[in-house]
Amino acid sequence: MPDQANDFMKDYQAFAQQSWDAWMRYLQQQQPGQPNPFGMGMMGMGAAAMPQEDLLTRSLASLKAYGNWLQQAATGAALGQQTHPWQQPAAMQSFLSAFTQPFQQTVAGIDSASAFGMEHQWQSWLQAMQQAGMAAGMPTSQVATFGITREFQLDQQALQAAMQEYTQISARYQALLQKVNAQGISKLQEMLGQPGKQVESLKAMYDLWVDAMEDAYAEMALSQEYRDVFGALVNAQMQVRKLQQQHTEQMCRELGIPTRSEVNSLGKRVQQLRRELKERGQVEATTDTSLVDTLHAEIATLKRELAASKAAKVHPIERPAKGGNSKTPSQRTKATRSAAGKRK
Amino acid sequence: MQNPFHIDPQQAFNEIAVFQRKLAAGLQNLRGLGEQDYANTPREAVYREDKLTVWHMKGNHKPTARVPVLVVYALVNTVWMTDLQEDRSLVRNLLEQGEDVYLIDWGYPDGADRWLTLDDYLNGYLDRAVDAVRQHHDLDAINLLGICQGGTFSLCYTAMHPEKVKNLVTMVTPVDFRTPDNMLSHWVQSMDVDLFVDTLGNIPAELMNWVYLMLKPLRLNQQKYVSLVDILDNPQELKNFLRMERWIFDSPDQAGEAFREFIKEFFQQNKLIQGDLQIGKQPVDLGMVTQPVLNIYATQDHLVPPDASRALQRHVGTTDYTEVAFKGGHIGIYVSGRAQREVAPAIHQWLRSRS
Numbered sequence: 001m002p003d004q005a006n007d008f009m010k011d012y013q014a015f016a017q018q019s020w021d022a023w024m025r026y027l028q029q030q031q032p033g034q035p036n037p038f039g040m041g042m043m044g045m046g047a048a049a050m051p052q053e054d055l056l057t058r059s060l061a062s063l064k065a066y067g068n069w070l071q072q073a074a075t076g077a078a079l080g081q082q083t084h085p086w087q088q089p090a091a092m093q094s095f096l097s098a099f100t101q102p103f104q105q106t107v108a109g110i111d112s113a114s115a116f117g118m119e120h121q122w123q124s125w126l127q128a129m130q131q132a133g134m135a136a137g138m139p140t141s142q143v144a145t146f147g148i149t150r151e152f153q154l155d156q157q158a159l160q161a162a163m164q165e166y167t168q169i170s171a172r173y174q175a176l177l178q179k180v181n182a183q184g185i186s187k188l189q190e191m192l193g194q195p196g197k198q199v200e201s202l203k204a205m206y207d208l209w210v211d212a213m214e215d216a217y218a219e220m221a222l223s224q225e226y227r228d229v230f231g232a233l234v235n236a237q238m239q240v241r242k243l244q245q246q247h248t249e250q251m252c253r254e255l256g257i258p259t260r261s262e263v264n265s266l267g268k269r270v271q272q273l274r275r276e277l278k279e280r281g282q283v284e285a286t287t288d289t290s291l292v293d294t295l296h297a298e299i300a301t302l303k304r305e306l307a308a309s310k311a312a313k314v315h316p317i318e319r320p321a322k323g324g325n326s327k328t329p330s331q332r333t334k335a336t337r338s339a340a341g342k343r344k
Numbered sequence: 345m346q347n348p349f350h351i352d353p354q355q356a357f358n359e360i361a362v363f364q365r366k367l368a369a370g371l372q373n374l375r376g377l378g379e380q381d382y383a384n385t386p387r388e389a390v391y392r393e394d395k396l397t398v399w400h401m402k403g404n405h406k407p408t409a410r411v412p413v414l415v416v417y418a419l420v421n422t423v424w425m426t427d428l429q430e431d432r433s434l435v436r437n438l439l440e441q442g443e444d445v446y447l448i449d450w451g452y453p454d455g456a457d458r459w460l461t462l463d464d465y466l467n468g469y470l471d472r473a474v475d476a477v478r479q480h481h482d483l484d485a486i487n488l489l490g491i492c493q494g495g496t497f498s499l500c501y502t503a504m505h506p507e508k509v510k511n512l513v514t515m516v517t518p519v520d521f522r523t524p525d526n527m528l529s530h531w532v533q534s535m536d537v538d539l540f541v542d543t544l545g546n547i548p549a550e551l552m553n554w555v556y557l558m559l560k561p562l563r564l565n566q567q568k569y570v571s572l573v574d575i576l577d578n579p580q581e582l583k584n585f586l587r588m589e590r591w592i593f594d595s596p597d598q599a600g601e602a603f604r605e606f607i608k609e610f611f612q613q614n615k616l617i618q619g620d621l622q623i624g625k626q627p628v629d630l631g632m633v634t635q636p637v638l639n640i641y642a643t644q645d646h647l648v649p650p651d652a653s654r655a656l657q658r659h660v661g662t663t664d665y666t667e668v669a670f671k672g673g674h675i676g677i678y679v680s681g682r683a684q685r686e687v688a689p690a691i692h693q694w695l696r697s698r699s
Contacts, residue, residue: 066570070360197348202359205351206570210562217561221527231534238536238543245543264458264545271459278468 069209070202155250159243166236172229176220184209184216363573370576377579380587383424385435387447391476395451398473400480401427403439409692410699411510412444412486414477416470416501418493419602420552421595423447425678426491429587432679437688443695446477448494452596458545460599462606463624466501474501474508485510487695492516492648492674493606496616499656500623503632511698513638513691516674518648519630520655522614527559528647532611541604549595559646588679617659630656636664638694640687645674666694 145153188209191197199205220226249259351359391398398414415435417423426447427435438445448470453460477486485508490498495517502509521529541547557564575581615621621628637660641653650669657665668690670677677683 066566070363192348198350199348200350202351202356207567210567213562214560218527221559222525222530227530227534230531231536235534235536235539238539242539242543260545263455267455268459270456271464275464275468 066206069206155243155247159240159247162236162240162243166233166240169229169232169236173233176226176229180213180217180220183219184213187216188212366573366576370573370582373576373579373582377583377586380583380590382428382587382591384430385427385433385439390446390480391473393469393472395453395457396469396473397449397451398476399447399449401435401439401445401447403436403445405439405442407439407444408442409444409695411483411695412446412477412481413438413489413513413695414446414448414474414486416448416488416490416494416498417450418491418497419450419465419596419598420493422591423449423491424594425591425675428591428679429584432584432684434678434683434688437684438692441688441692443692444481448473450596453546453599454597455546457599459601461601461624462500462609465599465602466497467504467624467626470497470501471505471508474505478508484508487511487513489513489515489691490517493518496610499616499630499633499660500621500628502635503628503630504623504626506632506634509635511636511638511695512633513640513694514653514656515640515687516642516645516648516653516677517639517656518610518652519659520614520617520652521611523649523651523655525649526652528555529611531555532607535607537604537607537612541600544600546600547598547603549597552595552598553593556647588675617655629661630659631661634661634663636666636694636698637662638666638668638691640668640670640677640690642670642672642674642677644672644676647674664698 143153143157145157191208191212192199199208245260249261252259386402387399388402389397390400415423415426417426427433430436435445435447450469474486474488478484488498488502488509488511490496490513492515495514496519498509498512498514499517499519502512518526523529544551572585575585609615609621616628616630619629637656639653639656641648641650643650645653654667657667670683670687672680672682677687
């Protein structure tokens with residue numbers, strides 16, 4: 001039996017390697033600019049800046065993780081046939097714990113894709129500092145600053161402190177993900193322990209594992225603890241970036257290169273001007289409209305008067321009644337003139 | 345404890361072998377497929393301003409509806425989810441029903457749009473887009489169909505410009521942003537959004553995508569691609585898959601100021617239902633929305649939980665309120681087979697009875 005299990009593992013590993021190599025060969029043959037069907041983003045970092053091969057490798061992390069999962073599940077299945085661990089809860093726990101790693105690979109993989117951007121940036125930053133001969137003199141946050149480089153030292157201390165804080169919070173975040181691992185395994189164990197539960201294939205087992213892990217993750221992600229740590233992580237990362245930007249701007253100013261703050265300032269003014277222009281246009285349009293409305297009203301009045309005047313003209317001349325008090329012809333003429341005068 | 349795992353090593357080996365075979369055979373199908381097109385329904389631009397375009401969608405028949413409907417999409421992702429492909433298109437289905445459909449395509453903000461506020465979007469772009477459609481039809485008021493954040497925008501717009509909206513349809517629209525099951529909302533509560541926007545400027549699309557993927561990390565980053573192997577030998581399904589992938593990652597950046605306001609005022613302070621929301625100089629009171637409202641939500645929506653949408657009924661001013669529960673998710677409500685059969689006819693029937 002042990003030989004059978006070993007043979008199986010050898011065969012499986014050969015398959016897994018073959019599969020992985022095939023994917024890599026396929027994707028490496030892609031022409032630059034062709035769409036990557038597994039396009040995955042990174043947290044605020046331009047993917048274009050990364051080497052193509054590295055991007056492809058990370059894009060395929062999901063399938064590779066699944067390959068690892070299959071390997072562990074198959075190993076567990078092979079061993080399960082030998083030792084009947086289901087009769088022993090501790091042994092079952094040991095079997096299930098084999099599934100921890102793939103979850104970490106996926107979740108931490110997404111996170112490290114984003115965190116990679118940060119660390120990559122930091123490394124470039126530190127290298128640049130070293131090249132500029134500044135790293136050797138970089139003060140710790142506890143050291144008092146003085147001299148002509150005092151302001152620069154203060155900036156560096158602030159940046160160091162921010163990076164330190166980010167690292168600490170990132171560790172707290174990773175610890176939460178580790179908790180999800182444990183809780184997910186526990187949920188999977190519960191699912192497998194349900195009366196009559198049968199798992200007939202590796203894929204069925206995989207789907208069950210995904211369900212368990214996602215349930216555990218959702219519970220964690222909606223907890224107060226996760227909310228606090230996630231918020232702190234985002235804030236800490238932004239603090240580091242902000243300080244880096246400030247430092248870069250300082251260097252740009254010294255070199256006479258336009259800075260982002262200046263561009264922002266210009267953009268803000270342009271947008272404000274556009275708003276004012278649009279508002280002015282609306283006011284003018286409203287004024288125009290009210291002028292047109294006034295003219296319309298005046299025309300309507302004139303039309304009514306004209307109609308009344310025409311009616312008066314075609315009105316049959318009434319013969320003065322005997323002893324009546326009708327207007328004289330001269331009086332009618334005056335009335336007509338008066339109406340005509342109004343039209344002016 | 346019984347052994348629930350009934351797979352012997354040979355069976356496991358066979359399963360892996362099948363997986364491997366599918367993978368190898370499918371690679372050739374993946375090669376040369378290239379970029380998949382979407383948005384194939386004929387259309388004509390009727391209004392453009394900066395990066396915004398209002399499209400008039402053209403069906404095979406003349407519309408029978410007298411009042412056109414303007415689709416207001418979210419600023420995240422693109423409006424082409426409503427017209428992904430010929431047999432999965434809310435737009436085509438609405439046109440087939442006889443509706444006259446217009447779409448707002450917000451475009452892709454860049455540094456020049458960094459300072460656009462919600463006031464610029466709603467009382468500026470959206471208002472002028474509505475005016476353009478009204479003028480095109482010589483109508484005082486048109487129908488609005490708001491989707492997700494675009495639904496929230498449509499509600500705000502209707503409250504501020506009620507005379508220009510005849511009927512309002514909202515789809516998977518968040519109204520109460522603080523329901524306990526709203527993961528996105530939960531995550532941003534402790535975020536310093538001022539520091540965030542001041543640092544990043546416009547919010548990169550990659551970051552938005554990352555956040556959405558983290559809502560269900562295993563399903564969206566691994567299980568989905570594992571399942572892809574099962575369709576590698578089916579070119580048509582593969583194209584559908586790639587088209588959807590294109591849409592998912594074809595995301596615009598978010599204009600910084602508008603993002604700041606949306607997170608603060610809506611997600612963190614939930615002002616839309618608290619009643620003290622103001623866009624620009626105008627107060628937004630949902631009680632002012634007295635037009636007929638059709639509110640469609642998805643029962644399995646992981647982005648906008650049903651309770652977040654259903655809250656509308658308690659806050660809207662209209663006496664003509666209809667609610668439709670769609671059995672599916674946030675995306676399935678546009679692209680699933682069920683959606684093709686149910687959603688457009690429901691919207692059309694509702695609009696027709698109020699024309």
